[in-house]
Amino acid sequence: MKIKANGININYQIDGPEGAPWIVFSNSLATSTAMWDEQAAALKNSYRVLRYDQRGHGGTDAPGGRYAFDTLLADALGLLDALHIGKAHFAGLSMGGATALGLAERHPERFDRIIVCDSLCQSTPQSAQQWEERIAIAQKQGIEALVEPTVSRWFPPETVAKNPPHLDKVRAMFRATPVNGFIGCAAALADHDYASAVTGVKHPALFLVGEKDAPAPAMRKLHEKLPGSRYIELPGAGHISNMDRPAEFNRAVADFLAGR
């Protein structure tokens, strides 16, 4: 379904009973709501599960130009407003994880528990340069040229070697991502910082990361800076940890949301 929010049409999907607590899932770069299939299935009996496609992804509009990361926050907030959701738990992975942390910092009153997955939550001079290179690749060669280099970066070598079905699902989502959306969001990823203000977060927070994902050490530091937060590494998982280890991911999320 689509709804107008923050000036664009945002594609979303809701599972679970009316009246149950809301949990929102926000996707990573070059994926879509489909990345959360396993989580929606596991949580929809106890929660009202809202998934949406970030700006430029899936069925959401993909305007041209470079997006500011704060625009991605405004999209999520606009979606909650449009759907008349007062307060929600919010979970996101990578770009979605930075979205989750940014929302908790900027709009604390709208959120309850925050789940940040596989995200540094900030750019560095080096990562900014790498995003600019990837933007040039998307502009000149198209999305296809980025698919395999990205898959080999996101997944541990063992996983790539075995090539389980969820890798093809990720490839399909990647190929379906509009160039505009990739470039817009890559520009946002090249210039953002929600990590520096992490100490101001008052919500219960879970930092969840694949053991073999590059941001793991930095996410442990975020957790150490935020007293009362929880940090969990999922054994054997890479960057898209919820798809690499869905059962363990779902257990960590369900325990955290239930206050266990």
Place this chain on the structure above:
Amino acid sequence: MPFIDANGVSLHYELAGARGPSVVLLHELGGTLHSWDAVAPRLAVRCRVLRYDQRGAGQSEKVRAEFTNDMLVADFEALATQLSLPPPYHFVTVAAAATQALRFLEKHPDQVGSLVLCNPAPGVDPSRAAALDERAAFAMREGMRASLPTTLSISYPEALGERAAYEAYRGRYLGNDPVGFGFGFRALARTNMLHMLPQIRCPTMVVAGRHDTVRPHAGTAELSKKIPGARFELIEAGHFMPTQGPAPLVALLEDFLPNDGHAREKT
């Protein structure tokens, strides 16, 4: 091809060509001096051409001590000194070997005549180190064959270039010492020479392979813009261009490398 003890390890090398500028060919991770088989003899007609197996690779010594990019640069320094190969050096590098040429340039700016960076991988973001370490650990633990799906299958599609060249390359690749190969990845994971790109003052040519699936050419073109006055070329080759596209690479090198000891002015 001869061996020499330099910087504490045995290095397998070839120095060809009777006279002319000193050209140094640095092979890619997973490669050997044979990666240059279709290139070196052509250059040796008018240049002195040094190629060698990196520490831990080819027939050079299979070390069991971790090494760094600085140690690889020191290997070259010792080798060039012992072979009395005079500067200025004209480096031709493939992929991660760009880090060695850039480090040498940083240490000895007056000893570099020119740079040719083929599909350069000049540095790794510190946040990526753990992932590269993971790949290194996987190769060390499971061996080269198990690493193929995440390495050679991506970097060297079978359809690219001459079939015989592919089969020879694959054979040499499987013949790598997985530990030395892993050390190479670990060294790369701890190296970032990106800051050197805007500081390069010597003639530089960046060559991208149109079929490079590891470092797509548009990203390489973007990177080349960081180097003042760099010449950018796109050729029909993949990631390992001396093997996958030697003819267009040799043509570019013959045009770019100096005839008289000085690199030709940039176009």
